[in-house]
Amino acid sequence: MMGVLEGVLMELKDCAPLLKDIIATDKEKVTFKHLDMAFFVGSMPRREGMEGKDLLKANVKIFKSQVSALGKYAKNSVKVIVVGNPANTSCPTVIKSAPSIPKESFCCFSHLDHNQAMAQIALKLGVTSKDIKNVILCRNHSYTQYPDINHAKGKYEGKEVGVYEALKDDRWLKGEFIMTVQQHGATLIMARKLSNEVSAVKAIGDHIRVLWLEPQWQYVCMGVMSDGKSYAVPEDLLYSFAVAIKNQSWEIVEGPD
Structure with missing residues (x-):
């Protein structure tokens, strides 16, 4: 696959004016040496009709070898984000395969669902997604997410208002909106015959931005290890919580305002 990777390298150079250097390699020691941040995106692509459980067995093999190398060569302060689905199940596998790295340094991807939810609300209100904040994605990246x-809150008609107050449409909010977000991935695959790519890459960039630079709003959603206290979620389960970001670390927000 090195030839394919060289093609990706060419595209990255075309698309990234701030890029100073990039290393294309198939050697784990080179890949993971002195890393500050690692994204695990390599997983079996989801196909039409597949659920998260169908991907799990194959993805455990993919992640296990790579994460062992991560624990061996990366900085202990490395931040690890699991993107490959099922992210909320793969992430504990990643954590257990790199015991030298604190589990608080790991999180999994829920920013794609976060962006999808904000987009649905923005379209309904006739504004843009950047006008919406503090949407919470609970549970996990699957058809059970909420x-x-x-x-x-959102900027609507020149002022900031509660989204619930602005929409005034309980039937849509409790029906079509939730179903659209829950089933968006499967619906997209049915249309494209492939998993989403552009929106996923955009969401990865957003995730980096909020973790590294801290969000301008109060909190953001990430799949993180539960502490056994917050929201009655059992300890050591990966769950999408509202989290506050400070100094490139997350903290679960209890009872957001």
């Missing part, structure tokens, strides 16, 4: 907009 988009919570009870604390969401």
Whole structure:
């Protein structure tokens, strides 16, 4: 696959004016040496009709070898984000395969679902996604996830208002909106015959930005290890919580305003 990787390298150079250097390699020691941040995106692509459980067995093999190398060669302060699905199940595998790295340094991807929920609300209000904040994605990246907009706010008609108050449409919020977010991935695959790519890459960039630079709003959603206290979620389960970011670390937000 090195030939394919060289093609990706060419595209990255075309698309990234701030890029100073990039190393294309198939050697784990080179890949993981002195890393500050690692994204695990390599997994079996989801196909039409597949669920997360169908991907799990294959992806464990993919992640296990790579994460062992991560623990051996990366900085102990490395931040690790698991993107490959099922992310909430793969992430504990990653954590257990690199015991030298604190589990608080790991999180999994829920920013794609976060972006999808904000986009649906923005389209309904006739604004843009950048005008929406504090949407919470609960649970995990699957058809059981729950988009919570009870604390969401948006710029609407020149002022900041609660999204619930602005929409005034319980039927849509409790029906079509939730189903659209929950089933968005499967619906997209049915249309494209492939998993989403552009929106996923955009969401990865957003995730880096909020973790590294801290969000301008109060909190963001990430799949993180539960502490056994917050929201009655059992300890050591990967779950998408509202988290506050400070100094490139996350903290679960209890009872957001």
